[in-house]
Amino acid sequence: MKLSHFSSFVALSSAEAELDVMGITSDSRKVEPGFVFVAVRGAKADGARFIGDAVARGAIAVIADRDSAENLPDVPVARVDDPRLALAKGAAALFGKQPETMVAVTGTSGKTSVASFTRQIWERVGHAAAFIGTTGVVAPGRDEYGSLTTPDPVALHKLLAELADEGVTHASMEASSHGLDQRRIDGVRLAAGGFTNLGRDHMDYHPTVEDYHAAKMRLFTDLLPKGAPAVIFADDPWSQATIDVAMSAGLDVLTVGRKGAFLELKRVEHERFRQRAEIACGGTIFEIDLPLAGDFQVANALVAAGLAISTGTTPARALLALEALKGASGRLELVGTTGNGAPVYVDYAHKPDALENVLKAVRPFTTGRVVVVFGCGGDRDRGKRPIMGEIASRLADVAIVTDDNPRSEEPASIRAAIMEAAEGALEIGDRRAAIREGVAMLHAGDTLIVAGKGHEEGQTVGDVTLPFSDHEEVRQALRELAV
Ligand SMILES: CC(=O)N[C@H]1[C@@H](OP(=O)(O)OP(=O)(O)OC[C@H]2O[C@@H](n3ccc(=O)[nH]c3=O)[C@H](O)[C@@H]2O)O[C@H](CO)[C@@H](O)[C@@H]1O[C@H](C)C(=O)N[C@@H](C)C(=O)N[C@H](CCC(=O)O)C(=O)O
Ligand SMILES: Nc1ncnc2c1ncn2[C@@H]1O[C@H](COP(=O)(O)OP(=O)(O)OP(=O)(O)O)[C@@H](O)[C@H]1O
Numbered sequence: 001m002k003l004s005h006f007s008s009f010v011a012l013s014s015a016e017a018e019l020d021v022m023g024i025t026s027d028s029r030k031v032e033p034g035f036v037f038v039a040v041r042g043a044k045a046d047g048a049r050f051i052g053d054a055v056a057r058g059a060i061a062v063i064a065d066r067d068s069a070e071n072l073p074d075v076p077v078a079r080v081d082d083p084r085l086a087l088a089k090g091a092a093a094l095f096g097k098q099p100e101t102m103v104a105v106t107g108t109s110g111k112t113s114v115a116s117f118t119r120q121i122w123e124r125v126g127h128a129a130a131f132i133g134t135t136g137v138v139a140p141g142r143d144e145y146g147s148l149t150t151p152d153p154v155a156l157h158k159l160l161a162e163l164a165d166e167g168v169t170h171a172s173m174e175a176s177s178h179g180l181d182q183r184r185i186d187g188v189r190l191a192a193g194g195f196t197n198l199g200r201d202h203m204d205y206h207p208t209v210e211d212y213h214a215a216k217m218r219l220f221t222d223l224l225p226k227g228a229p230a231v232i233f234a235d236d237p238w239s240q241a242t243i244d245v246a247m248s249a250g251l252d253v254l255t256v257g258r259k260g261a262f263l264e265l266k267r268v269e270h271e272r273f274r275q276r277a278e279i280a281c282g283g284t285i286f287e288i289d290l291p292l293a294g295d296f297q298v299a300n301a302l303v304a305a306g307l308a309i310s311t312g313t314t315p316a317r318a319l320l321a322l323e324a325l326k327g328a329s330g331r332l333e334l335v336g337t338t339g340n341g342a343p344v345y346v347d348y349a350h351k352p353d354a355l356e357n358v359l360k361a362v363r364p365f366t367t368g369r370v371v372v373v374f375g376c377g378g379d380r381d382r383g384k385r386p387i388m389g390e391i392a393s394r395l396a397d398v399a400i401v402t403d404d405n406p407r408s409e410e411p412a413s414i415r416a417a418i419m420e421a422a423e424g425a426l427e428i429g430d431r432r433a434a435i436r437e438g439v440a441m442l443h444a445g446d447t448l449i450v451a452g453k454g455h456e457e458g459q460t461v462g463d464v465t466l467p468f469s470d471h472e473e474v475r476q477a478l479r480e481l482a483v
C-alpha cells in the first residue's frame with residue numbers, strides 16, 4: 001500500500017506519498033523494513049525516544065507529536081496533533097476491512113456480558129458474528145483467550161480484517177475507558193454504541209470520575225456517526241448524563257430498562273438460576289425466560305437486545321434469542337454445588353459496584369449465609385480496597401480476603417488495606433486455601449461467591465503469572481469435600 005492512503009490524516013509531500021508501506025506500529029521493537037513508526041507518549045515512556053531504534057530496524061517514515069523534540073532521523077517525519085489517532089487511522093487504512101456491522105459497548109460493568117450477548121443474538125438469528133473483549137475473541141471457528149479488553153489498534157484491525165475474510169459480517173466489541181482514551185478504536189466504523197452504567201473504576205488512570213465518564217463518552221461524541229443508535233441503560237445514576245451527551249451528539253438515543261422508552265422492563269420474577277421478564281417494545285409486550293441469575297443480567301440482556309434491534313434484527317427475534325443466552329465465562333457462573341446443595345459461583349467482580357451487585361443478586365435465594373472470597377489487584381486503584389472491604393462485610397455473612405494478582409505490590413499490604421474496612425473478615429492470603437476454606441464452611445442454604453478473577457487463567461505475582469483458575473480450584477475443592 002502507498003503512504004498516500006494516509007493523506008486524509010497526515011500531511012505528506014508527493015515523494016512521501018509514493019512510499020510503499022508494509023506495516024505500522026507504535027512499538028519500535030516490532031518494526032520491520034517498510035514499516036511506519038508512530039511515536040506515542042505513553043504512561044511509562046515517550047515513544048519519540050525510540051525513533052532512532054525504529055529507523056535502524058527499517059522504518060521508512062515516522063509519525064510524531066508536533067512538539068516532540070527528538071533529533072530527526074533520515075526518513076520523513078510527519079507531525080500530527082494526535083499520534084494515537086494517526087495510529088488507529090493508519091492501522092484501519094492498512095488492513096482495510098472489517099465486519100460490515102460493528103457495535104461497541106462501554107460502561108463500568110457489564111461490557112463483556114453485553115458484547116457477548118449481542119454476538120449470541122446475532123448468531124441465533126443466522127449471522128456470522130464475532131465477540132471481541134476481556135475474555136478474548138469468539139467467532140465461527142475461533143475461541144481465543146484475550147489480554148486487553150480493547151485491543152491496541154494494530155492488533156484490532158489485523159483481527160477485524162481476518163474476521164471479514166473469514167466471512168464474519170457482525171462484530172460486537174468492548175470499549176474500555178483506556179481503549180477510548182487511547183484512541184484504540186478510532187479507526188473502526190461503528191453502526192451503534194451501548195452504555196451500561198458508571199461506577200468507581202480505574203481511578204489510578206483517570207483523575208476524577210467525571211474524567212472517567214468523559215473518556216467513555218468519546219464513544220458517543222467522537223466515534224459514532226450522527227444519527228447512529230445509542231442504546232443506553234436508563235436506570236443508572238449516570239444514565240441521564242449519558243443520554244444528554246448522546247442527544248447533543250445528534251445520536252438516535254434508545255433507552256432500555258425500567259425507565260426505558262425503547263425496551264421497557266415492566267416486571268421481573270426472579271428464580272435461583274433464571275428470571276422471567278416482561279418487556280415492552282413498540283406497544284407489544286414480550287414475556288422472556290432469561291436463563292441467567294442476577295438482576296444485572298436483565299440489564300445487560302436489554303442493552304444487548306437494543307443493540308441487535310437497532311442494527312436490523314426484529315424485536316421479536318432479538319428478544320426471543322435472549323431465552324438461549326449463555327453467561328460470559330466467570331460472570332456469576334455456577335461452577336458446582338456442595339453435597340448439601342449450596343451453590344458455588346465464580347464471578348468477575350473486581351470493583352466496588354460489581355461486588356455490591358453480585359452480593360445483592362444472590363441474597364434473595366440464600367436462606368443461609370452468603371460467603372464471599374475476594375481480593376484486589378496490585379498496581380491498580382488503591383482507593384477501591386477499603387470500599388470493597390466495607391461492601392463485603394456489609395453484604396456478606398462471611399468475607400474471606402485473599403490475593404488477586406498482587407503484581408509488583410506486597411500482597412499482605414493490599415490485604416491489610418481491604419481488611420481495614422472489612423469488619424469481621426477472615427484473611428487467607430493463599431487464594432487456593434481461601435477457596436477451600438470457603439467451600440468447606442458451606443451448609444445447606446448457603447451461597448459462595450468467588451469474586452475478582454472470573455475467566456482468568458493465571459495469578460500474577462511480581463512479574464510471573466502462575467497458572468491459576470478459580471473454576472478449577474472450586475471444582476477441586478468440591479471434589480475433595482465429597483470424599
Ligand atoms: C496504561 C495503559 O493502558 N497502557 C497501554 C498503552 O501503553 P503505553 O502507550 O502507555 O506504553 P508505554 O510503555 O508508556 O510506552 C510508550 C510507547 O513507547 C513504545 N516503546 C516502548 C519501548 C521500546 O523499546 N520501544 C517502543 O517503541 C511503546 O510501544 C509505546 O507505544 O498502550 C499499549 C498498546 O496499546 C497497551 O498495551 C498498554 O496496556 C497495558 C499493557 C495495560 O496493562 N493496560 C491496561 C491498564 C488496560 O488497557 N486496561 C483496559 C481496561 C480493562 C477493563 O477494565 O476491562 C483494557 O482495555 O484492557
Ligand atoms: N450491568 C451490571 N451492573 C452491575 N454489575 C455488573 C453488571 N454486569 C456485570 N456486573 C458485575 O461485573 C462483573 C464483570 O462483568 P462483565 O465482565 O460483563 O463487565 P465488564 O464491564 O466487561 O468488566 P471489565 O471492565 O472488568 O472487563 C460481573 O462478574 C458482575 O459481578
Ligand SMILES: N[C@H](CCC[C@H](N)C(=O)O)C(=O)O
Pocket residue numbers: 149350376377378380404405452453456
Ligand atoms: N481489566 C482489569 C481487570 C482486573 C482483574 C482483577 N483480577 C485484577 O487483577 O485486578 C484490570 O486490568 O485492571
Ligand SMILES: [Mg+2]
Pocket residue numbers: 111112133134135149174
Ligand atoms: Mg470486560
